Amino acid sequence: MRRETQLDRRRFLKKGVALAGLATGAPVVGASRAEAAAAAVDLNATEQVLYGQRSRFVTTTRVIEGSSHRDIAPPRPNPYRPSARTPLGESVGIITPTSLHFTTQHNYGIPDINPAEHKLMIHGLVDRPLVFTVDELKRFPSVSRIHFLECVGNRPAPGGKTVSDTHGRMACSEWTGVPLSVLLREAGIKNSATWLIAEGSDGGKHEKSVPLAKALDDVLVAYGQNGEPVRPDHGFPLRLIVPGFEGIYNVKWLRRLKLVDQAYVTFQEHSRFIGSNPRTQPDSYAFGPSSVITFPSGSQRLSGRGQHVISGLAWSGGGEVKRVDVSVDGGKTYQEARLTGAVLPKAHTRFELVWRWEGEEAVLQSRCTDVKGQVQPTEAEYAKYWGFARQQLYTTIQSQLGHCNWIMPWKVNRDGSVTNGLPPVGAVVDVHG
Amino acid sequence: MRRETQLDRRRFLKKGVALAGLATGAPVVGASRAEAAAAAVDLNATEQVLYGQRSRFVTTTRVIEGSSHRDIAPPRPNPYRPSARTPLGESVGIITPTSLHFTTQHNYGIPDINPAEHKLMIHGLVDRPLVFTVDELKRFPSVSRIHFLECVGNRPAPGGKTVSDTHGRMACSEWTGVPLSVLLREAGIKNSATWLIAEGSDGGKHEKSVPLAKALDDVLVAYGQNGEPVRPDHGFPLRLIVPGFEGIYNVKWLRRLKLVDQAYVTFQEHSRFIGSNPRTQPDSYAFGPSSVITFPSGSQRLSGRGQHVISGLAWSGGGEVKRVDVSVDGGKTYQEARLTGAVLPKAHTRFELVWRWEGEEAVLQSRCTDVKGQVQPTEAEYAKYWGFARQQLYTTIQSQLGHCNWIMPWKVNRDGSVTNGLPPVGAVVDVHG
Numbered sequence: 001m002r003r004e005t006q007l008d009r010r011r012f013l014k015k016g017v018a019l020a021g022l023a024t025g026a027p028v029v030g031a032s033r034a035e036a037a038a039a040a041v042d043l044n045a046t047e048q049v050l051y052g053q054r055s056r057f058v059t060t061t062r063v064i065e066g067s068s069h070r071d072i073a074p075p076r077p078n079p080y081r082p083s084a085r086t087p088l089g090e091s092v093g094i095i096t097p098t099s100l101h102f103t104t105q106h107n108y109g110i111p112d113i114n115p116a117e118h119k120l121m122i123h124g125l126v127d128r129p130l131v132f133t134v135d136e137l138k139r140f141p142s143v144s145r146i147h148f149l150e151c152v153g154n155r156p157a158p159g160g161k162t163v164s165d166t167h168g169r170m171a172c173s174e175w176t177g178v179p180l181s182v183l184l185r186e187a188g189i190k191n192s193a194t195w196l197i198a199e200g201s202d203g204g205k206h207e208k209s210v211p212l213a214k215a216l217d218d219v220l221v222a223y224g225q226n227g228e229p230v231r232p233d234h235g236f237p238l239r240l241i242v243p244g245f246e247g248i249y250n251v252k253w254l255r256r257l258k259l260v261d262q263a264y265v266t267f268q269e270h271s272r273f274i275g276s277n278p279r280t281q282p283d284s285y286a287f288g289p290s291s292v293i294t295f296p297s298g299s300q301r302l303s304g305r306g307q308h309v310i311s312g313l314a315w316s317g318g319g320e321v322k323r324v325d326v327s328v329d330g331g332k333t334y335q336e337a338r339l340t341g342a343v344l345p346k347a348h349t350r351f352e353l354v355w356r357w358e359g360e361e362a363v364l365q366s367r368c369t370d371v372k373g374q375v376q377p378t379e380a381e382y383a384k385y386w387g388f389a390r391q392q393l394y395t396t397i398q399s400q401l402g403h404c405n406w407i408m409p410w411k412v413n414r415d416g417s418v419t420n421g422l423p424p425v426g427a428v429v430d431v432h433g
Numbered sequence: 434m435r436r437e438t439q440l441d442r443r444r445f446l447k448k449g450v451a452l453a454g455l456a457t458g459a460p461v462v463g464a465s466r467a468e469a470a471a472a473a474v475d476l477n478a479t480e481q482v483l484y485g486q487r488s489r490f491v492t493t494t495r496v497i498e499g500s501s502h503r504d505i506a507p508p509r510p511n512p513y514r515p516s517a518r519t520p521l522g523e524s525v526g527i528i529t530p531t532s533l534h535f536t537t538q539h540n541y542g543i544p545d546i547n548p549a550e551h552k553l554m555i556h557g558l559v560d561r562p563l564v565f566t567v568d569e570l571k572r573f574p575s576v577s578r579i580h581f582l583e584c585v586g587n588r589p590a591p592g593g594k595t596v597s598d599t600h601g602r603m604a605c606s607e608w609t610g611v612p613l614s615v616l617l618r619e620a621g622i623k624n625s626a627t628w629l630i631a632e633g634s635d636g637g638k639h640e641k642s643v644p645l646a647k648a649l650d651d652v653l654v655a656y657g658q659n660g661e662p663v664r665p666d667h668g669f670p671l672r673l674i675v676p677g678f679e680g681i682y683n684v685k686w687l688r689r690l691k692l693v694d695q696a697y698v699t700f701q702e703h704s705r706f707i708g709s710n711p712r713t714q715p716d717s718y719a720f721g722p723s724s725v726i727t728f729p730s731g732s733q734r735l736s737g738r739g740q741h742v743i744s745g746l747a748w749s750g751g752g753e754v755k756r757v758d759v760s761v762d763g764g765k766t767y768q769e770a771r772l773t774g775a776v777l778p779k780a781h782t783r784f785e786l787v788w789r790w791e792g793e794e795a796v797l798q799s800r801c802t803d804v805k806g807q808v809q810p811t812e813a814e815y816a817k818y819w820g821f822a823r824q825q826l827y828t829t830i831q832s833q834l835g836h837c838n839w840i841m842p843w844k845v846n847r848d849g850s851v852t853n854g855l856p857p858v859g860a861v862v863d864v865h866g
Contacts (some may be wrong), residue, residue, distance in 0.1 A: 008714040043543040049515040050494035050531040055669045058662045061483035082482040092609040092657035093577035099485045144526035144774035176525040224525035236488045390649035
């Protein structure tokens with residue numbers, strides 16, 4: 001019934017009210033902007049032929065996050081730090097639509113860069129400091145690789161209502177760019193260089209130290225994402241892609257790479273990001289094996305008894321996903337899931353398990369094993385290994401925990417509703433730094 | 434200089450004129466709609482956070498085709514048959530942005546389908562005729578595969594000014610859906626069934642006969658494309674994906690699959706699509722090995738002497754691309770190109786060759802060899818094999834030729850401009866049926 005009401009409203013809007021409302025800037029009473037915009041799409045119009053759009057029946061959006069990463073803030077946008085999570089609950093396959101790719105940590109807003117004026121400087125402990133325009137970078141050999149990006153702020157927490165809440169600071173794209181090793185060899189690497197500092201063009205001048213060995217391995221200076229130029233909220237025109245490492249290594253609006261002989265504690269890292277837990281910090285570069293069920297997940301509802309397909313994503317900073325196991329009894333027993341598409345290193349990997357549901361309570365969870373043999377831990381295993389009390393997993397800032405890759409259980413209730421399967425805990429501190 | 438003028442105009446527009454123009458519906462003098470829309474994007478606005486958009490400096494669009502496939506028509510859109518080609522000259526990687534994916538052959542316009550009301554029927558020579566809603570289809574196991582789609586109307590012709598002209602009826606996406614074999618087994622296939630007829634929901638009721646063996650091999654009933662629901666111009670909510678076969682097999686807005694005991698000559702096929710050349714028709718299901726250079730290609734210009742990267746796409750309906758060779762001397766000699774990313778069956782495969790240009794004339798072309806050992810022919814080899822005079826390759830309707838997978842040469846002139854490298858021929862008949 002609710003659906004019909006929405007449809008009726010859209011049909012009504014389509015007859016001119018929405019356009020009129022948008023045109024004058026006046027609010028359209030009772031309709032969100034997204035609904036009004038969707039209703040205004042004429043599938044056969046010239047604009048749609050030039051640059052296609054979604055069906056008006058598809059209205060999935062990113063999930064806007066709070067205005068400050070240090071607040072447990074209400075979900076309102078902030079022009080100086082617009083952050084939003086990927087709506088993973090509606091994802092299919094492994095490619096994230098670029099428009100729905102999570103975006104976070106813009107210090108002082110998303111810069112509006114003219115690519116014809118943008119430059120990348122490579123200097124420091126090199127034989128020949130170099131400055132490249134974007135066009136010049138395109139005269140070097142490129143590679144295209146499908147990789148996940150994940151913010152270290154992702155954490156399966158008991159308070160998360162949806163899989164976007166628990167894991168939505170994550171996405172996967174095809175990235176195209178120049179291997180950084182090619183550019184560094186062009187500049188000539190001095191023997192004393194062991195790290196590089198990557199700097200963005202944002203108002204906050206985000207910087208991150210990257211080990212030189214990683215830079216020479218598989219890091220890209222990317223100008224392409226899913227077949228088009230990297231979008232502004234993902235780093236247009238240049239983004240450093242550091243496969244398998246924490247999101248903050250993947251510096252947006254990249255303008256400078258300085259080779260140095262030690263890691264720097266840069267301003268943004270020092271003030272926001274760096275983990276202070278000496279137990280986990282040495283391991284905190286590459287993500288371990290992880291996975292999460294996206295359907296059925298929190299706030300979704302099974303459409304009835306009978307056959308369903310449990311579907312989810314697995315990934316690891318260690319390389320390819322080797323296998324995924326799924327439990328429907330809260331981890332007592334597991335069955336091996338089927339991987340449904342391409343299995344690529346440091347990329348999302350889609351898995352499925354066919355399941356018959358007869359109305360019983362069930363706790364669904366998945367466990368990833370990567371090509372290195374690393375196995376995703378349970379919450380209890382994670383806490384025990386690192387010596388945390390359970391409560392500390394949720395009162396400690398994420399970046400001080402390490403990578404929160406523990407197993408996420410979803411509880412299916414008798415009415416088919418799905419809720420967070422982690423036992424409740426007190427107030428959760430959420431700092432996605 | 435031209436660029437600066439555009440930028441200045443955009444900056445001017447951003448200060449309010451564009452928004453005012455859009456708002457009143459009044460034309461914005463001197464600015465295209467795309468420019469005005471781009472100028473209106475506020476990177477930090479709520480709309481952009483909810484659903485991201487491109488930089489205002491990125492204005493690539495699809496290339497609108499003529500209003501009738503039987504005309505050599507002027508490039509104006511037609512609401513009843515909106516067709517547009519992929520702008521391959523600006524492509525990177527292998528994924529085509531869905532908004533730029535070619536779209537063609539909509540008989541009587543793109544239908545505006547409510548997925549909650551849409552159904553797929555499977556009937557004919559089956560044990561149990563079945564009807565599925567879209568939600569019901571999602572309760573079956575799925576797969577996600579990256580595949581190219583190509584219209585049989587693609588043809589490297591001497592008149593083509595750009596790679597979009599010669600090859601733009603082609604794109605590559607990650608498709609997610611139910612293997613058709615799963616659905617057919619659910620319905621029970623009678624022994625007498627050898628073909629199926631797939632029917633769309635468009636006004637023209639496009640239908641296509643598909644061999645049952647292919648249907649049981651790797652055909653999908655797809656509901657996902659590049660991580661989101663299939664878009665309306667690509668078949669929302671359901672599209673048949675027939676990997677490696679001609680585009681017209683990939684029936685959009687799929688509503689019916691009838692199992693039968695022979696191929697049908699359906700109305701749309703009979704009136705528009707079917708090839709009448711008995712020599713090529715039996716071979717006309719799966720595309721042979723093909724490739725094309727996308728940079729540098731027609732109407733582009735080398736930015737100066739020195740190192741450039743020749744980049745292109747290769748593909749084959751026969752499976753994976755095994756190797757690509759590139760010639761810079763019009764085919765006298767070839768060098769093996771590097772494949773720059775994932776090499777997947779029946780998918781675009783990106784290749785590159787580093788090349789130094791010192792201002793000389795050069796003819797660049799690529800040659801694909803697929804996993805079956807099939808080698809892409811030259812224009813002369815193609816004509817000789819099928820017994821055509823050269824002129825016939827361009828005066829015969831494409832679907833009567835077979836698949837026009839001959840090698841495409843691009844000529845680099847002394848001033849760095851790039852033009853079509855095929856020798857001129859008389860008037861070309863272009864019927865992308």
